[in-house]
Amino acid sequence: MLRRAMFRCGELCSRVFAVEFDLRAEPLYFTLSSSPQVLHHDHQRLFGDCGKLFSLHVQSENRIEKAQTHAQIKHKLSSTLSRDCDVFEASSFIPDDENSVVKGFFIRDKSTTTLSEDLLNTLRQSKTVCMFSYKREGQYCWQELWSPVSPVKESVRQYITPATAAKHHPSTLNIRNSDVFYSMDEAYKVLQECTDIIPESKAVLKLVDEQLEISSGDAYPVIVIEGLDATGKTTLTEALRESLNATLLKSPPQCLTSFRQRFDSEPPLIRRAFYALGNYITAAHIGKESLRAPVIVDRYWHSTAAYAIATAVSGRVENLPRLDSELYQWPGDLLQPNLVLLLTVNPEERLRRLRDRGQDKTVEEAELELNQLFRLKVEEAYKRIQNPACIIVDASPSPQEVLQQVQRLIRNKCHL
Numbered sequence: 001m002l003r004r005a006m007f008r009c010g011e012l013c014s015r016v017f018a019v020e021f022d023l024r025a026e027p028l029y030f031t032l033s034s035s036p037q038v039l040h041h042d043h044q045r046l047f048g049d050c051g052k053l054f055s056l057h058v059q060s061e062n063r064i065e066k067a068q069t070h071a072q073i074k075h076k077l078s079s080t081l082s083r084d085c086d087v088f089e090a091s092s093f094i095p096d097d098e099n100s101v102v103k104g105f106f107i108r109d110k111s112t113t114t115l116s117e118d119l120l121n122t123l124r125q126s127k128t129v130c131m132f133s134y135k136r137e138g139q140y141c142w143q144e145l146w147s148p149v150s151p152v153k154e155s156v157r158q159y160i161t162p163a164t165a166a167k168h169h170p171s172t173l174n175i176r177n178s179d180v181f182y183s184m185d186e187a188y189k190v191l192q193e194c195t196d197i198i199p200e201s202k203a204v205l206k207l208v209d210e211q212l213e214i215s216s217g218d219a220y221p222v223i224v225i226e227g228l229d230a231t232g233k234t235t236l237t238e239a240l241r242e243s244l245n246a247t248l249l250k251s252p253p254q255c256l257t258s259f260r261q262r263f264d265s266e267p268p269l270i271r272r273a274f275y276a277l278g279n280y281i282t283a284a285h286i287g288k289e290s291l292r293a294p295v296i297v298d299r300y301w302h303s304t305a306a307y308a309i310a311t312a313v314s315g316r317v318e319n320l321p322r323l324d325s326e327l328y329q330w331p332g333d334l335l336q337p338n339l340v341l342l343l344t345v346n347p348e349e350r351l352r353r354l355r356d357r358g359q360d361k362t363v364e365e366a367e368l369e370l371n372q373l374f375r376l377k378v379e380e381a382y383k384r385i386q387n388p389a390c391i392i393v394d395a396s397p398s399p400q401e402v403l404q405q406v407q408r409l410i411r412n413k414c415h416l
C-alpha cells in the first residue's frame, strides 16, 4: 500500500517520474539525484522554459478516495487555471513494478498571476496530495517538496536526472483491479467500498446477488458481436436474432440501464467495476437463455477490457501492454462465449455512419486526433484479448452482405 512516507528521500530516489509532455511521443522520464545533472534537449523543453513549475501527486490508502481526489483535481485544474498554464498528466513509479504508480499532474505556469499557486495552496490542504516545485539553476533543475508559505523542513533538493524509457509504459502498471477486473469478487469489492458515497452501488450489488449460477452444459451456441460505436453491431445483432431465431442479450444488461449514467460520471476504478459486474449479470442471463435457443450478445468482456485498457493507457498504441501480457486474459470465472466477432470499418466510413446518426458533427480537430489515437488503441486491445480471441469481420459492405458473411462464419464455427 502507498503511504505518504514514500515521497521521503530514500523512497523518492528509487522512483522514476514520467511527464506526458507530448502524447504522440514517449513521456519525459526523470529520476532524482543529489548531484547536479545536465538536462537533455527534450528535458530542456519542459524544464528550461520560462514559468513556474510544479507537480502534484495523489496518494491514499483508500483507493476510492484516491480515485475521486484525482478526478476532482483534474477537473479543477482544467476549469480554473488560465490559458498560460500547461497541465500534463504525470506519474511516479518504480520501473516494471505492478501497482507502484502514483498518478498526478505536472503544471507549467507562464502567467504573471499567482493563480496556480493559490490553487495549489488550496489543494495542498488535502492530506492525499503531495506537491513538488522545480527550479532551474543554469543547465540544471532541481525538485523539492513545495509549500507556498515556507520551505518544508524535511525537504532536500534533488536534481532532475534524465532517465531512459521503462520496459513497460507506466500507465500499464496499475491496470489490474483498477481498470480491468479478472474475477467477480474484485469488481464486487470496489462497489462495496463505495456504498456510502454512491448509494446506487447497493442496488447494483443486489442485482448481482440475485443472479443464479447456471451451468451452460448442453447449451446452444453463444455468439458475441463486438466493435467500436457505429460499426453496425445493433444492425447485425437484430438481423441475427431474426435469422437464427436467437435470443438477443447485451452487456451491460437492461436492468443496469438506469444506473449507467451515474457510474459513467465516476472515476475509472468505479466505472469499470460497474461494467465488469454487468458482464456477470449478462453471463447469468446467457446461461439461462442458451438452454432454449442460440444467444447473440451485443458487447461483452472484450468491450469492457478493451475500452478500459485504451482509456488507462496514455498516448500511443505502442504504450499498450505487450502482446503476451496477462492483462489480455479472459477472467477465469466468467462464462465464455463460443464465438466472438469483431466488426471493423475504416475510420472514414465509421465517421460517415456516426454523422448519419446525427452525432460527432462538432468534434474539433485536436479532439479528432486524440479520438484517432483512442480508436486505434481500442481496436488493438480488442485484437489482443485471448481465450477466447475475436475473429475480425470486415463490416464495410452492405448490411445484407455483412449478415451473410457472419452467417457463414457461425455455420462453420458453431455448426448452426
Ligand SMILES: Nc1ncnc2c1ncn2[C@@H]1O[C@H](COP(=O)(O)OP(=O)(O)O)[C@@H](O)[C@H]1O
Pocket (backbone or CB within 6 Å): 227, 228, 229, 230, 231, 232, 233, 234, 235, 236, 353, 354, 356, 357, 395, 396, 397, 398, 399, 400, 402
Ligand atoms: N453494413 C452497413 N452499411 C452501411 N451502414 C450501416 C451498416 N450497418 C449499420 N449501418 C448504419 O450505421 C449506423 C450505425 O449502426 P449501428 O448498428 O447502430 O452500430 P452500433 O450498434 O455498432 O453502434 C446506423 O445508422 C446504421 O443504419
Ligand SMILES: Nc1ccn([C@@H]2O[C@H](COP(=O)(O)OP(=O)(O)O)[C@@H](O)[C@H]2O)c(=O)n1
Pocket (backbone or CB within 6 Å): 228, 229, 230, 251, 252, 275, 279, 299, 300, 301, 303, 304, 305, 307, 308
Ligand atoms: N460490455 C461493455 C459494454 C460497454 N462498456 C463501456 O460502454 C461504452 C460503450 O458503450 P455504448 O453503449 O456507448 O456503445 P454502443 O453500444 O452505443 O456502441 C464504452 O466506453 C465501454 O467503456 C463496457 O465497458 N463493457
